[in-house]
Amino acid sequence: MPDYSLGLKCKLCGKLYPKSPINFCTEDFGPLEVTYDYAAIKQNVSREKITARPRGMWRYREFLPIEGEPAVGPQVGGTPLIKADRLAKELGVQKLWIKNDAVNFPTLSFKDRVVSVALSKAVEFGYKTVGCASTGNLANSVAANAAQAGLEAYIFVPSDLEKAKILGTSVYGANVIGVTGTYDEVNRLCTQVAFKYNWGFVNINLRPFYAEGSKTMGYEIAEDLGWRVPQHVVVPMAGGSLIGKIHKAFNELYDTGLIDTPVTTKMYGAQATGCNPITDCVKSSRDRHKPVRKPNTICKSLAIGDPADGIFSAKLIKDTGGWAEDVSDDEIVECMLLLARTEGVFAETAGGTTLAVARKLIEQGRIPRDEEIVICVTGNGLKTQDCVAEAVERHEVIKPSLDAFDAVYTGAPAGEAVLV
Ligand SMILES: Cc1ncc(COP(=O)(O)O)c(C=O)c1O
Ligand SMILES: [Zn+2]
Numbered sequence: 001m002p003d004y005s006l007g008l009k010c011k012l013c014g015k016l017y018p019k020s021p022i023n024f025c026t027e028d029f030g031p032l033e034v035t036y037d038y039a040a041i042k043q044n045v046s047r048e049k050i051t052a053r054p055r056g057m058w059r060y061r062e063f064l065p066i067e068g069e070p071a072v073g074p075q076v077g078g079t080p081l082i083k084a085d086r087l088a089k090e091l092g093v094q095k096l097w098i099k100n101d102a103v104n105f106p107t108l109s110f111k112d113r114v115v116s117v118a119l120s121k122a123v124e125f126g127y128k129t130v131g132c133a134s135t136g137n138l139a140n141s142v143a144a145n146a147a148q149a150g151l152e153a154y155i156f157v158p159s160d161l162e163k164a165k166i167l168g169t170s171v172y173g174a175n176v177i178g179v180t181g182t183y184d185e186v187n188r189l190c191t192q193v194a195f196k197y198n199w200g201f202v203n204i205n206l207r208p209f210y211a212e213g214s215k216t217m218g219y220e221i222a223e224d225l226g227w228r229v230p231q232h233v234v235v236p237m238a239g240g241s242l243i244g245k246i247h248k249a250f251n252e253l254y255d256t257g258l259i260d261t262p263v264t265t266k267m268y269g270a271q272a273t274g275c276n277p278i279t280d281c282v283k284s285s286r287d288r289h290k291p292v293r294k295p296n297t298i299c300k301s302l303a304i305g306d307p308a309d310g311i312f313s314a315k316l317i318k319d320t321g322g323w324a325e326d327v328s329d330d331e332i333v334e335c336m337l338l339l340a341r342t343e344g345v346f347a348e349t350a351g352g353t354t355l356a357v358a359r360k361l362i363e364q365g366r367i368p369r370d371e372e373i374v375i376c377v378t379g380n381g382l383k384t385q386d387c388v389a390e391a392v393e394r395h396e397v398i399k400p401s402l403d404a405f406d407a408v409y410t411g412a413p414a415g416e417a418v419l420v
Pocket of ligand 1: 109110135137138236237238239240241242243301302348350378379
């Protein structure tokens with residue numbers, strides 16, 4: 001299959017660059033983005049052609065910047081869009097869906113989407129060693145997908161990350177380097193390492209290709225709604241890339257004739273108050289975000305103090321007529337439990353953040369109660385169990401007898417004979 005991507009373009013000055021492992025403009029340090037021949041894509045895609053393919057992100061192959069077939073992650077994506085009626089009732093809204101990337105394959109977060117594109121591109125460019133700077137989920141995904149592709153992986157993370165996210169990286173045989181610093185310090189170090197050793201870092205020199213993988217969440221939402229886009233989408237933000245790519249996906253679907261009406265979706269960004277550079281930028285009407293030097297939140301996956309796409313995501317949110325909010329750690333935990341209790345979805349802290357922000361925006365009247373809302377859940381609760389451990393009710397432990405259970409069930413005072 002042909003590669004419809006044309007090259008890279010600076011998001012600030014528009015200067016064009018060939019397809020190569022670079023991520024910033026040499027004129028103004030602006031980030032680079034992949035450009036495509038949309039006229040050619042339009043001639044070659046149709047709803048029928050796409051839906052005849054296996055479910056998964058690669059059914060949108062024409063919109064992704066690789067040559068031939070994907071070398072990495074052929075089974076990624078195709079996660080459920082859940083009609084969340086019980087949660088809708090609790091929030092007092094009428095039409096609500098959860099896009100559930102907590103069950104993405106293979107590492108239970110939306111990062112598998114970006115990594116499959118980045119590592120497919122890394123193989124194309126001939127890299128044998130790959131890496132990333134990560135707040136956790138990306139680490140898991142690069143490690144697993146690199147293992148499957150037979151690539152050597154060096155994964156750099158802040159050393160205070162959740163245990164499950166470190167273990168869920170080391171288990172794949174990756175070289176894990178814990179760094180005593182913030183994500184931004186880890187990222188700076190990785191830029192130096194990528195340059196010195198000439199490795200393919202998915203979110204540094206491969207970032208323009210990597211970021212395109214996030215668009216597939218948007219295509220899937222539209223397809224599962226019956227080839228149309230929702231009125232409101234709430235998205236978690238760390239680097240601020242995903243939110244813009246979902247919106248870019250909606251516009252691409254319209255531009256290539258796959259959806260019929262122009263996109264008027266309002267985009268809403270979610271962060272934790274303990275690390276809120278982008279939501280603060282939106283709420284205070286600043287042109288550019290003020291970096292958060294020392295993030296302090298249980299939502300470590302979103303704790304990027306100086307987001308690469310901060311300025312662009314804040315602008316996008318305002319341009320679409322959306323808004324951004326941040327929430328406390330208590331609200332994050334409360335909403336992790338709310339989502340689990342109403343919809344049977346155990347999301348990580350980023351999911352709790354996104355739901356808590358959606359609830360706040362609904363209460364503020366910014367998201368109308370009678371319009372269509374999609375909440376993006378991007379990571380799995382099994383990786384951040386410690387955060388809810390205190391908040392869930394302690395379970396009963398009984399002796400293996402019916403009397404013992406009867407006492408618990410009826411609330412009758414239990415004697416020592418029945419309780420352990
Ligand atoms: C679970 C989860 N959700 C959302 C995001 C945010 O994505 P972005 O950095 O594209 O804003 C991340 C980033 O690490 C994440 O781990
Ligand atoms: Zn430029």
